[in-house]
Amino acid sequence: MQRLDQEHHEATTPLTSTSQFIEADDDDLDEEAIPSFTHPGLVPSPHSPGQDKGKARAPEQLASAGSAAVSGNIGTPVNGAGAPQPNRRSVGGVQVETRYTGTDTLDEPIATTIGRDLLSIYTKLIQVLYPPRNNGSRDLLRDWDLWGPLILCLMLGILLSVNAPASQSLSVFTSVVVIIALGSLVVTVQAKLLGGRVSFFQGLCALGYCIAPLNIAALVSTFVHLIYVRVPVALASWAWCVWASVNFLDGTKIEQQRILLAVYPLLLFYFVLAWMIIIQ
């Protein structure tokens, strides 16, 4: 019922308060061109050109939700109505993206809002860290956020600075945060420059979530100070990070001859962090 209500709102006034506005990436062409998203049910049908895309898509999802189990191309259903799909439209010349969360978010308790955001972070985390679970589909990542990477980054910084000697804890925290922020920025720009078909923020989001294994390693080394335990744990989590992020890069269609060039910065980026964990 909520959904129908929402539909009604959207039909009368396209810009309701229940839809969040996000400035769209400037490379929407790339996202549309990623082959894993071209499910026949999701290709814009002829009767919904351009402006009416937002209104026409929701019933379409309902219709194609049944075939999702067969093709396996649509991500895990959140509310039984398919993954939340961002809608694009242009308002006054500016392209914006409205994200329909599936419920009426205007008068719900704040705990529900935060709970839903945490759940979405958790789902994305699982998807990034264990790609085979969703057959390599990255539908959830289209709905990128930077909250998850921020939380993971701050967590790693705090864990490492707690471990560090008191005189250096601030500089350790600073360097961890700066390395993660600049590093993931540079690596994403790098993947785009090498011709990878990846949306900028989607890349940032995925690479940020890939830091999670290093958080585990940092947590372990907070309590276990034996070098024989810390080094294998840190190296294993480094390998996990790289595996997860390479899985993500796989979908960006970089040519075979230069995939190593795109992977090498990732190796370096995560190894710096792993090394900081080891030498604590």
Add this chain to the structure above:
Amino acid sequence: MAYVQIEADERMEEGPERLQFQSFLSTDARAANQESNTGRGYFSDRPKSSGFWQLEYYQPYFDVDTKLVLKRCYTTLLPHSPNYLSAHLTPSADLYGPFWTLTTLIFCLFLSSSLASSISAWLSDPGNTSGAILEYDFGLLSTAVGLVYSYGIGVPVLLWLALRYLGVGEWSVIEAVSVWGYGQFVWIPVALLNINPFPIARWVLTGIAFVVSGWFLVANVYPVLATADAKPVRLVIILLAALHVAVAFCFQILFFGYYPLGEVGPKDPAQPIETAL
């Protein structure tokens, strides 16, 4: 008699990017790719022209593959190789190699200095009888970032600006950065080898790296300076050599001369300098 008015100042309005193409070496990746219209086929479906604020503008400078980058890296170590002078320029200079060479160098300096300090601490005091706790100075990491990027990117850009101001040579800024970036490649293996705890060996290795990278820079930069009409411009090479010596000393003293708890082997000749610092 009818005539058509033509734009006489067309060349003046094309801007510096096109003027540099007069070198006929096709070292500018953008020009080269627009000429051949396909590049290496990686970006065939992309729009060909875009503003400098867009990422696509920089894609020609990253139009390399793994083999090419590796070849350009190790060619800088071989002065007798036939394409020592131009390997990093054919078919066109890139920015991938220089940037990641410098970044890897920073990381290797960080890795080497932290690992070397713990190894030399362990060797000088195997049972940790003094009970000292090894503290790594994380300030060194930011020092490495500042030093390496300012030398590897700042110096060539400044040199390029100066040469443009003097009107010397047809040299693109990409080419300059490329020479400096690839030239510092030799420091990466040397930084890793300098984990060894013997000060003399570290000095020798640093010296070798200094000579190899310095020779590469001189061999590539001097021909450009020599094209100047004014002879004194060639003296710039002395300034560059002095800078290179300074950077080599900085590397050796800050990163390869790191002894928190004493040392092993013969005495480090730089010890008085380090204590003075």
